[in-house]
Amino acid sequence: MTSADNLRAFKRDGRIVIVGASLAGLRAAEALRAEGFTGSLTMIGDETCEPYDRPPLSKQVLTGWVPAGDTTLPRRRDVNAEWLLGVPASGLDLATNHVRLADGREVPFDRVLISTGVRARPWFVESEAALDGVFVLRTREHAEGLQQALAAGPSRVLVIGAGFTGSEIASICRERDIAVTVAELAPAPLVGALGAMIGDVAADLQRAHGVDLRCGVKVTRLEGDDQGRLRRAHFDDGSTVDADVAVVALGGIRNTEWLRESGLAAGPWGIACDTGCRALTLDGLITDDVFVAGDVARCPNPIYEYRLISLEHWANAVEQAEVAAHNMVSGQADRWPHLSIPAFWSIQFGVNIKSVGVPTFADEVVVTQGSVADRRFVAAYGYRGRVTAAVSFNNAKWLDHYRQLIETAAPFPPPSPTPDQPVDMKPVPVDFPGPVLLAQGATVVVTGHDPSERRVTAAQQNR
Amino acid sequence: MTTTEKPDTLLRILDYSSRADPYPLYAELRETPVARQADGSYVVSTYREIAELLHNPHLSSDVRNLSRPMEAVQGRTTPSFINLDPPEHDRLRRMAMRHFGPPHTPGLVTGMEDDLTAVVNGLIDGFAGKEQIDIVDDFAYPFPVTVICHLLGVPREDEPRFHLWVDAIVNSIDYNPETDPKEKLENGVQAREDLRQYLAGLLEQRHGKPGEDLLSRLANDDGPDGRMTDEEILATANLLLIAGHETTVNLITNGMLTLLRQPQMLQRLRSEPGLVVPLVEELLRYEPPVHIIPWRAAYTDITVADTVIPKGSKIMLMLASGSRDPNRFHDPDVFDPDRRDNEHLGFGSGIHLCFGGPLARLETQIALTALVQRLEEPTLVTDPPPYRPSPVLRGPIHLHIEQNKN
Known part of the structure; x- marks a missing residue:
């Protein structure tokens, strides 16, 4: 059989598994069907609901205008997939081509797409994170809970972290006429993404809208009352703020832990891949049957000196998913590189x-x-x-x-x-702000002497 | 590369004899994406180059940035935002949009659906007993005029007066000093003044009397940008009245013409009402109401498709040609409502994107739906129909049809 015959057979009745059933996963599934893939398609997702759109969660949902449940992503076509929802994947075995689920089930595949995305970084003290009134914002449930807390008319909201999500939440608070304090370690909001000049503009914007903006400070402790409700936050400069709602907006953690034993180049920085969305192994070798898309992918961009860049952008998830899907069912000569210029938007104040x-x-x-x-x-x-x-x-x-x-x-x-x-x-x-803030520490070690035995292994993570 | 190999292509397009089918000439024009003309102006006819220029901040819509004056557009007291650059353009458009669309007036256009349907059905009721129907005079012209009059707060019964002015203004848009009688220009200038005076009279009555129509709302606005001056309101109202008048009529008529030429498509629309949404988009690509942006000015030297357009040059953008560019659209000369990825240039693009686009879409969707539902086996009387003079706002001047008399 020629490779063209193989490809035809795979497109006709191969098995594709998509791990991660959000924007990138859904768009990839739709693109696979659009490309003529008629084999079996399995969608694995840790959330119980069908794929939904996240940008409104920090905007229209928080104002109370759009119910969190009304954010389901529109479908471009019927994907005719088997949906395994509500159970996260816990492992990937590339020797036998199986995805392992947390409940012990094993799902076989010929090709797999990983689009497990990012979760919210929780507050670093578990007991404080568990206080009533302390939120993160990533999922529908988070947005629904935070919306209800805002609707209850809190005396003050504390937003920890003035990146895009934190700034959007602060904006909604002001729109709802709720007093809000924003605490940011950097010298200004948005400075990590856009630099000091825009950061200064963003700081003026927040203050002009009545935000109590405190930059260059760190929240050290969240204090609760006897009923376990948040009542106060302590800062590293000794000051405090009384608040009954705190939103921890300190960015995300990429969902790659389940790949620790997989032999893929996966870690806190994401999963490395080529511009065709094929995953790299720990050794930096390209794989043939494992593809990556969305927030969790870390892809080289030739425009930026071929650096590996991971992007938590809506449009990137869609475009990367389409490229990955195309390449999953195409021969080597017909593959596309994912070369789009990143773009994102925010609405605030x-x-x-x-x-x-x-x-x-x-x-x-x-x-x-x-x-x-x-x-x-x-x-x-x-x-x-x-x-x-x-x-x-x-x-x-x-x-x-x-x-x-x-x-x-x-x-x-x-x-x-x-x-x-x-x-x-x-x-x-x-x-x-200096790269020191972003460093992850050692993630791998190289072993072996002979070229045939040189190997990379993951260093034990301490996070 | 700039060439002037076929300097006459543009003149042939502008000539009335090619009005019924300018598309083969557009194809000829596209052989030179950026073509320098004998008078030093530039004509851009390919999709990507047009789209690029429409987003290029070094392009100006302000006539003062042309190195050679243009008689047809100069000498006006206050330009409307279509002929201004940021920040003035942005301010005036924003102030007008406050009363027309989201975020401040989100439900206006969608809320008009029932009224539009009623107007359309009333006009079709009027077809009863007619031997022949003129889709233009009996339908596609009175419909959007009624709508824009209502929106602006201009009495519908004054239409015979301002109709003449609007006609003269539209006819003067493409005034060419070499080939056209001076009269054509002078009529346009006089008509502008008459229309301005007329609108000024209406505006005067609106001050201090808050109402729902756009003139009242502009006259009594207290938004974050303050209030427009009377001259600015008049320029805006003038623009919206003309645009609301002279564009949708062509879109509806072109739509009916296209459907009558492809009866199987007309049948399909009849049985699949949901098709009207992509069908109107395809119409905006295939037979758009506005064919040409007659001029923009190069604010600095601009490089496009390896051609340097010098500062001060006049640039003509051939939108309808761009929307038929085979390098952008597969089978561009096929009318295909099932087409995906249909990012046509029918409403332009960039900051000057058609202000009334959402209304034009809804009007045309409702109009074509009602026509195909209610006409009995309609057929064209003459094909091609007679066209209006303008190569810019292009469309039939009459579209006579007959119905099955059973």
Whole structure:
């Protein structure tokens, strides 16, 4: 049998398992069927409900406008899959091609797609995290619980962490006329993603909307009352804040623990793959039958020096899923690389923030259009003289132009003026918090001497 | 690469004789995606280049940024936002949108569905007993005019007056000093002034009298951007009245023409009412109401498709050609409502994306649905039908049909 015959047979009656039944998993399943895959398809997900959309959870759901249950993702087509929901996967055996479930079941596959995504990083003290009034926000249930807590009219909400999710939650609180304190370790909100210049704009925006914004501080303790209800938070500068709701918005943890014994290059940074979404082994060798998509994937991007980048972006999940699905049922010569320029959006304090490219891959930033004072502008990011990203505040319609500048490695700063000329067009250092904050520590060790016996093994994680 | 190999292609497109079928000429034009014309202006006719320019912040909609003055658009007192750049464009459009769409007025267009259906059915009732029906005069023109008058707060019975002005204005849009009589331009200028005066009279009555119509709401707005000046309100109302008048009529008529030319599609729409949504999108690609953005100005030197367009140049964007570009759409000359990935240029793109697009969509969906349901085996009387003069806002001036008399 030729490989073309094999491929045809696989497309006709092969077995594909998708682990992770959220946005990336669902879109991949739909794309597989659209590509003509008629074999068996199994969807494994740890949540009990069918796939839903997460962006509204920190926006329309929290305002009370949209019930959390109304966020089910629209279907592009019937996927005709077997759904194994409510039980997480606990292991992947690549010697026998089985996914193990936490309840002991084993699901065989010919090819597998991993799209297990990210979960919310919990508060670091378990007993404090368990206090009534302490929330994280990642799932539908989280959003529903937090919405009810906001609807009850708390005297004050404390948001711990001023990234995008934390800032959106603070914005909703102000919209609902609830007093809110935001605590952020960095010098400004959004600074880790967008740098100091935009961070300052975001800080002004929050304060102008009545947020009690405290930067450069760490929350050290959440204190409860006799009934186990949150009543106060303590900061490392000795100050305190009385609050009956706290939202821990400290980012996510990638769901890769279940792959610890799998031999894949999986860890806290995600699962490494090539641009065709094929997973790498711990040794850095490419696999043929294991694919990765969505928040959990860590994919090289040629535009950014082939660095491995993982993105928790909605559009990335969709696009990567489509590429992965295509490649799962295509021969080597017909495979696609996932090469799209990252993009994300946020809405907070009445401002639509949108970005293209990778703003953290930059050394300078310059306002190219509009007015920072009026909170409507575009800022371009550059790295060693070329454009690598752009961020807009209430100016999203121009970003296609900047995407093109990124794709063509156009010179930075972009030279020509536009009709909507900013007051100051001088690039400034982008100024991100040092990488020390992001370091994970040793994750692997290399053993063996002869080229045939050199191997990588995972170091024991201490997190 | 810039070439001027076929400098006459554009002139042939603008010539009235090609109005019924400009598409083969668009294909010829696309052989040179960015074509320099003898007068130093540039014509862009391919999808990706047009889309690129519509998102390029170095392109200006302000006539003052053209190095050569343009008589047809100059000399107006206050331009409307369609002829302005940010930040003025953004401010005025935002202030108008407050009263038309989300987030401040989210339910307006969808809330009009019953009223639109009633108007449409009333017009179709009027077909009774007619030997021949003119889809334009009896239906596709009066329908959107009734709607825009109601929205703006312009008395419907004044239509015969402003109809003449709007016609003269539209006819002057593509004024060419070399080939057209000066009169065409002067009529346009006079009509603009007359229409402005007329609207000014209406506006005067609205101050201090809050009401539901757009003129009243603009005149009494107290939003975060403050209130538009009277001149700004007049320019905005003028724009919306003309646009609400002269575009949807073409979309509905082009739609009916397309369906009458493909009776199996008409039958399909009759039996699958849900098809109307993608069908109207395909119509916006295949037979759009606006064919050309007549001019934009290069604010700086702009490079597109390896051609440098010098600062101050006039740039003409051939939207209808871009939507038929085979490098973007598979089988572009086939009308296929099942087409996926149909990101057409029918409403333009970027910050000047059609303001009234959501209304035009709904109007056309309701109009075509009612027509195919209620007409009995309609057939075209003449094909091609006679066309309006304008190559920019292109559509039939009459579309006569007959029904099965059984």
